[in-house]
Amino acid sequence: MHNTVKAAGLGQQGRTRSAEENARALLHVDTLMAVSAAAAAAAPSGVVRALSYDAAVKKVAAAEQTTPNTLRRVRQRFEKEGELAPPSPKRMKIDDPHHPRFGEGGPSLEIQNIIHGLVKEAAEENTYISLSTLRAAVFAATDQQIPKSTMHTWVASMGFNHGKKKLTGLPPSYSNALVRRYLLQYTKHRKAEKRGGVVLVWMDESYIHQGYCSKYTWSHPTNTVTPNRTRGNESGKRLIIISAITKDGVLAHPDAEPSDNLEETCESASIVTSKLSADGFQPEDYHDTMNGERFLAWVENRLFPAFNKLYEGKKMVLILDNASFHKSKDETWKSVNGKSRTWLEEYLFNAEVEFILGKDGRKIRSTKFTLKKHEGGPTDAELRDVVRDHIKSHWSNSTVLEQLFAREGHQLLWTPQYESWLQPIELVWARIKHEVAKQSKRGRKWQETQDQTRKALKNIDKNLCTKLIEHTHKLMDEWLKSDDAGTLPKHAATVAALTKLTVAQRAECTNLKSKVDVEVALEEAEKEN
DSSP states (O other): OHHHHHHTTOSOTTOOOOHHHHHHHHHHHHHHHHHHHHHHHHSOTTTSOOOOHHHHHHHHHHHHTSOHHHHHHHHHHHHHHOOOSOOOOSSOOTTSTTSTTTTOSSOOHHHHHHHHHHHHHHHHHTOOOOHHHHHHHHHHHHOOOOOHHHHHHHHHHTTOOOOOOOOOSSOHHHHHHHHHHHHHHHHHHHHHHHHSSEEEEEEEEEEEETTOOOSOOOOOTTSSSSTTOOSOOSOSSEEEEEEEEETTEESBOTTOOOOSOTTSOOSBOOEEESGGGOSSOOOSSGGGGOOHHHHHHHIIIIIHHHHHHHSTTOEEEEEEOOOGGGGOOOTTOOOOTTOOHHHHHHHHHHTTOOEEEOTTSOEEEGGGTTSOGGGTOOOHHHHHHHHHHHHHHHOOOOOHHHHHHHHHTOEEEEOOTTOGGGOTHHHHHHHHHHHHHHTOOTTOOHHHHHHHHHHHHHTOOHHHHHHHHHHHHHHHHHHHTSGGGTTHHHHOSSHHHHHTOOHHHHHHOOOOOOHHHHHHHHHHHHHHO
8 A cells, every 4th residue: 555655646745635535544544453353353362462543543644654643633523523525724814804813904902912011021030932922822811823923923013023132130220321321431531532642442351262163154965964064163272362452453562472471561452362271170151260360460561561652641541341350459448248247346446436326316326336236236237337338438449450540540431231232342352253263174273273363363453443433333323212322312312422512411411320329239130140
């Protein structure tokens, strides 16, 4: 039977079975089961077993060149409806009156609300949302079975995009406030740069593995069973990249040859090295191979010499992210974080604080600082609040990096957390890694990857840096057109316009959270994480 069906061209994928073929298949199933049952009855007990229904269906399906599931559905329909003709296609067309989109231009208001609510909830809770999830929710609420293609059309027409998640530890209101404030500060420094005397410098760190390669290539389906299969891997020794750029290109003197030792002075801010991760231990996060000591050595022995050589007599505004090793502190830093009650009591005693006010307004004398609350003393929270306020009013805390820049007369500008699109040097890393990926080969030594990375970094010229900075400005202009920009578009809707704002106009820009509010938000996000 199998050969007969195959020779006749029946049973091919995508071909609908006729009523006659379905009848023949069911007849063969029943015949097989009957013959098998008779043989089992005639044979001695236990010698021959009768075929089960599933076994008979599988044998007939193999002979008919169809699937067992198809035959089972044919049997079920025949027993319920007495029909052997092929079932009508499940996919409902838009001209069908029962189709959800029949006579409509899109989803109903109820379905739109369901979609908006689920997408918003997924964003807030960091859960996965798919078209299948949306279809299931709509079916549960309205009893409408929406085709997947229709749901895709609806979601796209409502303005939703499917793309990579952008994870952030801050509430949207605080993130937007940080971006607004950053743009005002950035355009102020950019205005100073245009006047002369100030140079904007963007810096960042990245990494690349020895075997880094392109994920795409041309292949022919006749080469192997898997046409695009190739030998090799993307791992290997990890190289740390540190660099800085300006509008004139990479911050490095053309004749400078930087070594791997950050303690050596060099007039180049660029370094590609494996020494930061060559101790046999490579953390999952490359930031863990950096620390405050290495970063500060790079600042003093690479960044400052390179800048002073290329921009003698000018001041620097360094734009960098909020990595923890960028904000290392020395012994002069004062903080109450993690301090015990004994330390708080000793601090107030040494500071000669005579009394404090409790949260309930009661006046607590210094003689009672060591007592418990039920004995008339302050709580830990009350002590911590008083010490924190005292430190803010009596100390000028600053990180080691801030002290170095104040000494040299330079300034710092921190990009908002989780907003890497504001950094044009991120595009430099993409360009460098693309160049290295194009030169990949199996068995490449890490020294080759290092040389290729250094060469690609040297090829970043003034023209490219200018284009990347302009591209970042275009992204800023697009953001200023959104609702996230708050009141900024009322005063200036582009980066160029923000640069021309007067001091009075800048003071009129609202929707900027205070530093205290942002610090509280950061602490809350840190606790939540």
